[in-house]
Amino acid sequence: MVPSTQAELTRELLTAMHEVVSWSQVQLRTTLDRLELTAPLSEALWALDPELPAPSMKVLAGRLHCDPSSATFLVTRLERQGFIERVPDPADRRSKTVELTDKGTKVRHELIEAMIDQSPLTALGVPDQQDALRLLRKALSQASAAWESLPEDNR
Numbered sequence: 737m738v739p740s741t742q743a744e745l746t747r748e749l750l751t752a753m754h755e756v757v758s759w760s761q762v763q764l765r766t767t768l769d770r771l772e773l774t775a776p777l778s779e780a781l782w783a784l785d786p787e788l789p790a791p792s793m794k795v796l797a798g799r800l801h802c803d804p805s806s807a808t809f810l811v812t813r814l815e816r817q818g819f820i821e822r823v824p825d826p827a828d829r830r831s832k833t834v835e836l837t838d839k840g841t842k843v844r845h846e847l848i849e850a851m852i853d854q855s856p857l858t859a860l861g862v863p864d865q866q867d868a869l870r871l872l873r874k875a876l877s878q879a880s881a882a883w884e885s886l887p888e889d890n891r
Contacts, residue, residue: 756856763854771843772817780810781819781836781844790833792825819843 739745761775768778783799784791791799797807811834814820819840822832836844852858857865 760851760855764850767850771847776810777813778847780814781847784820784834784836786836786841790835792831792833796834
């Protein structure tokens with residue numbers, strides 16, 4: 737049945753996105769087990785892009801959409817596994833940044849390759865992937881702009 741209202745269509749889109757994420761996590765289970773990662777730890781590794789400046793704990797928590805104490809818990813676990821290290825921020829020696837180690841960079845690369853290989857999105861052709869990416873980025877941009885326009889105490 738074709739959704740007849742925007743709310744029904746939005747619900748269908750959210751359901752489909754949730755199913756894609758859930759399917760991807762199920763397919764990735766073997767890789768996560770092999771790399772000794774949980775889903776939240778893999779998300780933290782994903783958020784530590786070596787092409788970007790090393791984030792502070794606050795920035796990392798923002799990327800993960802979690803509170804700083806949860807980010808600290810994940811960072812501690814990744815640090816124990818030798819995937820990351822906390823380094824004094826060169827701009828503010830009182831705070832720390834989170835940097836991938838060589839081992840962490842290797843594991844992150846393996847993780848992302850497995851995610852790409854095992855995602856149901858790989859079944860889509862390039863034009864469909866480009867359309868989906870454009871639309872998702874548009875939705876996120878509009879949501880981000882609306883969020884930023886809210887007063888600080890309403891966020």
